[in-house]
Amino acid sequence: MVKVIITAPKGKMGSLILKEAAGRPSLDVAGALGRPGADYIGTEICGVKVSGDLEQIIDQCDLVIDFSTVENSMAVLRSCVAHGKGLICGTTGFTDEQEAEFRKAAETIPMMRASNTSYMVNVLSKMLELGARALSGLCDIDILDMHDRKKKDAPSGTAKELGDSMAKAARLSPETDITYHSLRAGDISSTHTVFFTGFGERIEVTHRAYNWECFANGACEAARFMEGKGPGSYTMSDVIAGEMAL
Numbered sequence: 001m002v003k004v005i006i007t008a009p010k011g012k013m014g015s016l017i018l019k020e021a022a023g024r025p026s027l028d029v030a031g032a033l034g035r036p037g038a039d040y041i042g043t044e045i046c047g048v049k050v051s052g053d054l055e056q057i058i059d060q061c062d063l064v065i066d067f068s069t070v071e072n073s074m075a076v077l078r079s080c081v082a083h084g085k086g087l088i089c090g091t092t093g094f095t096d097e098q099e100a101e102f103r104k105a106a107e108t109i110p111m112m113r114a115s116n117t118s119y120m121v122n123v124l125s126k127m128l129e130l131g132a133r134a135l136s137g138l139c140d141i142d143i144l145d146m147h148d149r150k151k152k153d154a155p156s157g158t159a160k161e162l163g164d165s166m167a168k169a170a171r172l173s174p175e176t177d178i179t180y181h182s183l184r185a186g187d188i189s190s191t192h193t194v195f196f197t198g199f200g201e202r203i204e205v206t207h208r209a210y211n212w213e214c215f216a217n218g219a220c221e222a223a224r225f226m227e228g229k230g231p232g233s234y235t236m237s238d239v240i241a242g243e244m245a246l
């Protein structure tokens with residue numbers, strides 16, 4: 001059983017992950033980390049005590065699951081490195097320098113950076129690699145991500161990851177061969193469409209999340225996958241590989 005600490009227990013993602021993880025026999029939720037000073041610090045959510053200080057509780061876990069803010073995630077990363085704990089980070093919007101710090105950390109701790117933990121999105125990514133390999137040079141490739149008006153980052157982390165994996169598979173540049181578009185409006189839940197646009201014809205591939213449960217389920221699957229793993233960089237592709245026999 002993996003002992004986890006879950007951050008942001010009042011956040012849209014953190015609250016769903018906590019609820020899902022608390023009901024899974026494969027996970028033991030050892031604690032939750034809330035925003036210091038928040039009125040819910042010291043209370044219990046889903047039967048789990050919420051602390052405002054990771055240093056006080058981190059030794060009780062094997063792994064931290066963090067879907068919060070860029071600022072908090074950087075602090076969580078440094079704590080995990082200092083204490084030799086694993087980390088699944090689903091937060092998006094990091095700078096290139098911050099992403100490099102995650103990669104460096106993977107030399108000493110088990111690390112999973114995953115901008116999208118939905119099983120279907122990670123299957124979609126494999127399908128898109130095939131599309132990009134078959135169609136590169138024959139069409140334009142565009143990615144449109146649509147999210148609610150409160151989302152902080154654009155393009156989404158998913159759009160960037162899908163672009164990176166297509167570019168790698170088809171030997172393209174993710175910056176110059178793929179174009180990114182973002183719409184932030186109302187309460188749209190995560191929607192990604194990839195357009196392969198030729199002349200006289202076009203392919204559009206879309207993933208729509210109706211809510212955030214697919215991401216919470218995937219985060220818990222990822223935590224189960226991380227059990228017993230040593231230092232290194234792991235991805236959702238590794239998590240789904242067993243299920244897809246890839």
Ligand SMILES: NC(=O)C1=CN([C@@H]2O[C@H](COP(=O)(O)OP(=O)(O)OC[C@H]3O[C@@H](n4cnc5c(N)ncnc54)[C@H](OP(=O)(O)O)[C@@H]3O)[C@@H](O)[C@H]2O)C=CC1
Pocket residue numbers: 007008009010011012013014033034035036038067068069070072089090091092093114115116117118157212215
């Ligand atoms: N990888 C994936 O599959 C997915 C990733 N995401 C990403 O996850 C991140 C969070 O998204 P979402 O849940 O929608 O955002 P929310 O705004 O709902 O949640 C952010 C949470 O961070 C908490 N927080 C802020 N500072 C701290 C701190 N110092 N210590 C502990 N908690 C803190 C806030 O606490 P408080 O409530 O007290 O303000 C809040 O609950 C985003 O980057 C988003 O893009 C989202 C969906 C799926």
Ligand SMILES: O=C(O)C1=N[C@H](C(=O)O)C[C@H](O)C1
Pocket residue numbers: 092115116147151155156157158159190191
């Ligand atoms: O903020 C969100 O909602 C989501 N963020 C992630 C991203 O930036 O790709 C994953 C998913 O799209 C939901």
